[in-house]
Amino acid sequence: MKISATDLNKIYKKEQALNHLSLTLEGNKIIGLLGKNGAGKTTLMRLIAGHFQPTSGQLEINGQSPFNHYSITRDVCLIQENYNFYEKFTIDDILKISAVFYPNWNASEAEELVTLFKLKRKRKISALSKGMLSAVGIIVGLASHSPITIFDEPYIGLDASYRSTFYDLLLQSYQEDPRLIILSTHLIDEVSKLFEEVAILHDGKLLLHEKAEDLAENHCIVSGPVKEVDKAIEGKQVLHQSTLLGQKTAILYDQEIDGNYDSLTFSKASIQELFVYLTKEEVVKHGDRN
């Protein structure tokens, strides 16, 4: 499956959710779609699922717009943070409906997951706790085996143990049936090991789209005395810099430090730390990744 966004814009009344976004997501892989609140992640995912039309620009899945194209949307399963299911339905209703609508639905897997998450099939959606509701979403997302499976913050209310179970299940499901899985989350540290690619949105634009491996390797944290650090990073692409008690820390991306700097320390950051550095307002406004 290939998702291709070209110069994509989405404007809600006066608010621009996506701003000339161009992005390509391709192949069977788990992709982390990251961004601060209001970055445009949910809008992009909902456009992929055909919930509404873009204001302008193009969004295509395998060369066709998902909006009003069943041949595309039947292969997309988007599990959102909320409003996934009609609240007067029971879990049983949801599973039966999902079995009809998703062509690759795995009923036995769904059954096992219902047992695993200790859900009662006769309970109404409106009577479920947030955690249970998330579990139903996770069950539908995984058992759908949709060629494009999207999870948008799917585990609100789930405790750390069940979240860990979800990550294991996701990986297992992916290994058994490789497909394009897009996972949007704020708990980046917990899931970063699952990501093969990371796309970061900021203010409706694509800030970065890299393989997770490259992202981890191609950055460098430099720390040491202010003057030394300034000298080392001069003319480089600096993601973030901060100074405390005469010591300066700077993060470089895709840059090498030339020369010998004995007084400097070089280290690596996690994807979550990089995400924070990349999306901090002052970096984007003033640094614009220099």
Next chain:
Amino acid sequence: MVTEIKNSLYYFSRYTVKTVLTFWGIYIGFITLFFVLSVTTDGTIEFTGVNTLPVTIFMVIFGIMFFKDVFPYNIKLGISRTPFSIAVLIFSVILTTVMTGIAQLFLVFVNWITEKFNIDNFAFVGLNTQFANFTDHNTLIYEYLVNLTLFLLALLIAVILFRLGFKYGMIVLIILPLSLFIRSVASTFVDWLSYLAILHNNYHPGFFLIPIIGTSLLFWFVVRNASIVDQISHKG
């Protein structure tokens, strides 16, 4: 498209069955209660029930609720908007058939009981017994067409409010009632209505096709590019 329509109809059936059963459960229970009261009080209570009106009210209220409860979820499950609209039209015909059919069966059953046991103080009437003496037209078809038309009109009102929000939706919807204050418009409207009134000389059941087709086309026109975000509740 056939798969989409079939899937949508399956979703609609799961959504509808409990509501319809609840309605008939309450309604039959209510009538049974009055029936038992009439019999046990031996003539001191006289009860006259009208069978048609509750079904018609149900069709209008259900039509208003139906759209917002099914449209977003059907689209989330991958259905396109045109097959959804066709499925809604087919569902409207099926629902009207079921509701009008049950209403008639219930009417026949209650009247059979009252005749069988010679119960004089319990009368239960439908459109057929009310109008049958005044017209040659089939009152059952009339009841069916009224229910179907009102259900489709309620759906159209619901989709306009869903798409445009309360403020703009009401502005659009109020155009017709406000225009009736213009004498010529009101006169034309009443003339048109006469073609749908069973006791009027102009009446013919075929004229119901005009509002049925009209509301169906307008429904499709509003839905065909609609976002699934409800502009009233902003849920979706």
